[in-house]
Amino acid sequence: MIKSFILPIKELIKGLYTVFKNGFKKRVTLEYPEKKKLLNNNFRGKINYIKENCIKCGICQNVCPLISCIKIDTDFSIDLSQCIFCGNCVENCPKNALYFTKEYELAVNNKEKLILKEDN
Ligand code: SF4
Numbered sequence: 001m002i003k004s005f006i007l008p009i010k011e012l013i014k015g016l017y018t019v020f021k022n023g024f025k026k027r028v029t030l031e032y033p034e035k036k037k038l039l040n041n042n043f044r045g046k047i048n049y050i051k052e053n054c055i056k057c058g059i060c061q062n063v064c065p066l067i068s069c070i071k072i073d074t075d076f077s078i079d080l081s082q083c084i085f086c087g088n089c090v091e092n093c094p095k096n097a098l099y100f101t102k103e104y105e106l107a108v109n110n111k112e113k114l115i116l117k118e119d120n
């Protein structure tokens with residue numbers, strides 16, 4: 001009888017102790033999306049394409065581990081819905097026509113919007 005009364009009290013004290021202990025620690029979370037973390041310069045966000053630099057050599061397409069992520073026919077496009085952000089295309093482009101931005105909020109309601117084309 002006494003044991004069934006003491007046990008919940010003990011757990012309650014343990015819980016309050018945990019709240020109290022962590023209440024004074026430095027916060028590790030941010031009030032996203034109002035506050036955002038400063039990103040490292042190596043962060044791999046949305047890829048940008050500089051049409052003027054591109055010589056359509058096809059190296060990016062060859063080093064991409066995905067078969068149909070980068071298309072270079074008459075127009076250049078990258079399907080970000082397939083991209084795994086490995087960085088192969090960016091690192092191997094001889095003309096620096098591709099680079100990573102820090103843009104990471106890429107949720108869309110239509111996958112077509114994730115196809116990065118020459119004119120967007
Ligand atoms: S590797 Fe660079 S220059 Fe070559 S096709 Fe791709 S983006 Fe264009």
Ligand code: SF4
Pocket residue numbers: 060063064065066069070078082083084085086087088089090
């Ligand atoms: S980052 Fe990797 S997966 Fe994405 S387009 Fe470039 S090579 Fe392909």
